Amino acid sequence: MKRCISMLLALLMLGCFLSLSACSSSSSDNADAEEDGEEASRGYQGEVNVYNWGEYISPGDDGTVDVIDEFEKQYHIKVNYTNFETNEELYNVLTNSNSTYDVIIPSDYMVARLREEGLLEKIDFSNIPNYKYIDERFKNMAYDPDNEYSVPYTWGFVAIGYNTEMIEEGSVTGFKDLWNADYKDDGILMFNNSRDAMAIAMQLCDPPIDPGSTSFTRDDIDRATDKLIEQKSVLKKYVMDQVFTEMEGNQSGIAPYYAGDIMTMMDNNDALTYCLPEEGSNLFNDAMCIPATCKNKENAELFINFMCEPEIAAANAEYICYGTPNTGALEYLDEEILESELFNPPDEYLDKCYAFSNIDDDIYAYMQKRFVEACSASAEVSSIEKKTVNPTAVWAVGAILLAIILATIVIIVLDIRKAVRNRGRINKL
Amino acid sequence: MKTKRPAIPYIGWMLVFTIVPLVMVIYYAFTDAQGHFSLEPFQNAAVYSEVFLYSLWIALISTFICLVLAYPLAFSISRCSERSQSMIVMFLMVPMWMNFLLRIYAWVLILQNYGPLDMILNFFGVDVTLIGNSGAVIVGMVYEFLPFMILPLHTVMSKIDSSLIEAAQDLGCSGFYVFRKVVFPLSVPGIISGVTMVFVPTASTFLVAQYLGGTQFMIGDVIERVFQSDHNTGSAIAVVLMVVILGFLVFMNRFGDKEAVNG
Numbered sequence: 001m002k003r004c005i006s007m008l009l010a011l012l013m014l015g016c017f018l019s020l021s022a023c024s025s026s027s028s029d030n031a032d033a034e035e036d037g038e039e040a041s042r043g044y045q046g047e048v049n050v051y052n053w054g055e056y057i058s059p060g061d062d063g064t065v066d067v068i069d070e071f072e073k074q075y076h077i078k079v080n081y082t083n084f085e086t087n088e089e090l091y092n093v094l095t096n097s098n099s100t101y102d103v104i105i106p107s108d109y110m111v112a113r114l115r116e117e118g119l120l121e122k123i124d125f126s127n128i129p130n131y132k133y134i135d136e137r138f139k140n141m142a143y144d145p146d147n148e149y150s151v152p153y154t155w156g157f158v159a160i161g162y163n164t165e166m167i168e169e170g171s172v173t174g175f176k177d178l179w180n181a182d183y184k185d186d187g188i189l190m191f192n193n194s195r196d197a198m199a200i201a202m203q204l205c206d207p208p209i210d211p212g213s214t215s216f217t218r219d220d221i222d223r224a225t226d227k228l229i230e231q232k233s234v235l236k237k238y239v240m241d242q243v244f245t246e247m248e249g250n251q252s253g254i255a256p257y258y259a260g261d262i263m264t265m266m267d268n269n270d271a272l273t274y275c276l277p278e279e280g281s282n283l284f285n286d287a288m289c290i291p292a293t294c295k296n297k298e299n300a301e302l303f304i305n306f307m308c309e310p311e312i313a314a315a316n317a318e319y320i321c322y323g324t325p326n327t328g329a330l331e332y333l334d335e336e337i338l339e340s341e342l343f344n345p346p347d348e349y350l351d352k353c354y355a356f357s358n359i360d361d362d363i364y365a366y367m368q369k370r371f372v373e374a375c376s377a378s379a380e381v382s383s384i385e386k387k388t389v390n391p392t393a394v395w396a397v398g399a400i401l402l403a404i405i406l407a408t409i410v411i412i413v414l415d416i417r418k419a420v421r422n423r424g425r426i427n428k429l
Numbered sequence: 430m431k432t433k434r435p436a437i438p439y440i441g442w443m444l445v446f447t448i449v450p451l452v453m454v455i456y457y458a459f460t461d462a463q464g465h466f467s468l469e470p471f472q473n474a475a476v477y478s479e480v481f482l483y484s485l486w487i488a489l490i491s492t493f494i495c496l497v498l499a500y501p502l503a504f505s506i507s508r509c510s511e512r513s514q515s516m517i518v519m520f521l522m523v524p525m526w527m528n529f530l531l532r533i534y535a536w537v538l539i540l541q542n543y544g545p546l547d548m549i550l551n552f553f554g555v556d557v558t559l560i561g562n563s564g565a566v567i568v569g570m571v572y573e574f575l576p577f578m579i580l581p582l583h584t585v586m587s588k589i590d591s592s593l594i595e596a597a598q599d600l601g602c603s604g605f606y607v608f609r610k611v612v613f614p615l616s617v618p619g620i621i622s623g624v625t626m627v628f629v630p631t632a633s634t635f636l637v638a639q640y641l642g643g644t645q646f647m648i649g650d651v652i653e654r655v656f657q658s659d660h661n662t663g664s665a666i667a668v669v670l671m672v673v674i675l676g677f678l679v680f681m682n683r684f685g686d687k688e689a690v691n692g
Binding site (some may be wrong): 369407 | 650651658
């Protein structure tokens with residue numbers, strides 16, 4: 001009976017979801033119109049284009065502070081807020097398209113890369129008085145040694161989240177469990193970006209490769225790729241933001257992800273718990289920067305300064321559950337959050353962690369290439385042979401191409417001959 | 430000459446947004462990162478042959494299922510009164526008013542573990558994983574692209590004069606013979622455009638496999654991912670895909686011509 005009811009409820013929910021989504025798409029026009037009206041009444045005197053990670057700012061629902069709205073109210077500057085999913089996506093948008101952003105929030109190694117390629121604008125720190133709140137520990141970082149281009153926004157590290165209803169609590173100890181065939185049926189997830197996935201694989205290689213190294217060889221990357229391909233036979237999926245629905249909805253049992261996000265997931269699903277991997281993990285730092293192509297530098301600095309207000313920094317930290325480098329924010333945060341190991345890991349653990357450094361373009365491109373190859377390798381064959389190229393498939397594609405080209409030529413020749421013959425016939429007539 | 434003038438805006442559009450990008454893709458496919466002529470991108474692309482074949486296979490199956498589902502439906506719609514025809518066609522279009530991603534996401538919710546379908550099956554003692562496999566990808570594809578099969582079929586079939594069918598029956602044709610000698614030959618152009626409109630996007634689409642499939646990518650996903658770091662290899666894969674689709678189109682048109690002549 002219970003099953004019946006829950007089944008019905010699920011169906012009902014599905015119906016609601018479908019009708020809601022239908023409604024929301026049809027009413028978006030109205031919302032736009034309203035927004036325009038509001039815009040006029042608010043009298044915006046400028047705009048600032050912010051490009052940030054998904055779910056990386058306090059949004060204003062469920063009693064949280066609406067940071068963007070607060071900023072707009074205070075400064076009468078319109079915030080155009082858009083999201084990216086990976087640092088690489090951000091890099092591509094900045095280098096390949098004409099879209100201009102005023103504030104971007106890349107991770108450490110990407111800040112270094114953008115800075116070295118001259119894609120960042122120097123920040124005028126006299127416009128950012130709140131910089132005084134930034135913890136000394138997060139100044140003079142390797143990615144911006146002279147503190148000229150970036151203002152730290154968050155810091156965090158990679159941990160493992162798992163579902164205690166599927167996997168016994170305490171049995172997960174480190175990244176090696178992501179290769180554990182016992183958990184295959186529970187659903188093992190993996191990072192869908194080359195840098196994080198390769199780093200985990202490198203730690204597990206024998207002998208391990210230091211993922212924080214500045215100089216990987218191609219051989220290192222090949223070994224890590226083999227390790228990733230080995231994982232494919234037990235892996236359910238490569239995910240980024242999808243990890244939330246997968247883990248919160250009990251769809252998958254275990255996933256490596258950023259500690260702050262694991263905290264968010266644990267809030268939404270009581271069955272979830274975490275593990276600080278025994279191998280140590282990636283310690284990262286996201287920082288606010290101004291791209292060289294920016295059009296509203298003053299507004300961008302206003303925005304960055306606003307994000308460093310202790311209350312605002314605390315609201316953001318509370319929502320995204322990542323560590324904040326803002327010393328002023330700590331007093332606004334709940335005890336509970338400050339005590340969590342995921343927010344404030346013990347020093348012994350941090351000592352085991354490593355930060356990414358900027359690596360050569362060549363090697364980085366090679367890493368991305370090998371990662372896509374690992375992703376597209378088929379699980380059955382490759383895990384045994386550890387090869388990503390399947391010669392039969394190559395020949396098959398070659399044969400198809402050849403057949404198509406030949407057939408096209410034959411058809412064209414036939415058509416021409418037919419046309420010539422027809423013309424001949426007409427001439428005879 | 431005069432009659433061509435109204436087409437100028439589109440020709441301009443096509444030049445800038447179709448021809449130029451096409452030339453660029455081909456240019457990238459045959460050069461290396463430094464811009465010199467090279468076949469290296471194709472060598473790199475060879476790694477993805479398996480994914481490529483898998484995508485073509487999924488596209489073929491999806492197209493076939495779409496055809497089987499759409500053909501009888503389109504025929505029965507075309508025999509309805511004109512008013513109900515437009516109503517039914519409108520209802521068929523309703524799902525397309527929703528965003529593509531939302532529709533795929535709805536399928537994720539339906540097929541997921543502990544989702545409605547999974548629970549119904551569990552209730553009857555069937556324990557299967559519905560999501561994360563090729564079957565789920567095909568279901569998603571068929572759902573996404575079925576309207577593209579129905580619409581051209583319906584358009585062509587609604588133009589088949591009922592008196593032709595009656596005439597065939599009067600002359601003693603059995604039901605199957607009417608279909609073979611009258612309905613099918615006349616509907617071939619619809620089949621061709623329907624199959625084209627389903628096969629081409631299913632072969633190259635992305636995201637569907639990422640949401641509904643497991644670790645197995647489709648070629649569209651690969652192109653997207655490869656393009657992020659390596660334009661040349663990405664273009665090479667795209668060129669191979671274009672050649673295959675072009676071949677497919679040539680084949681379909683050829684087949685269509687013959688059928689039309691014989692019919």
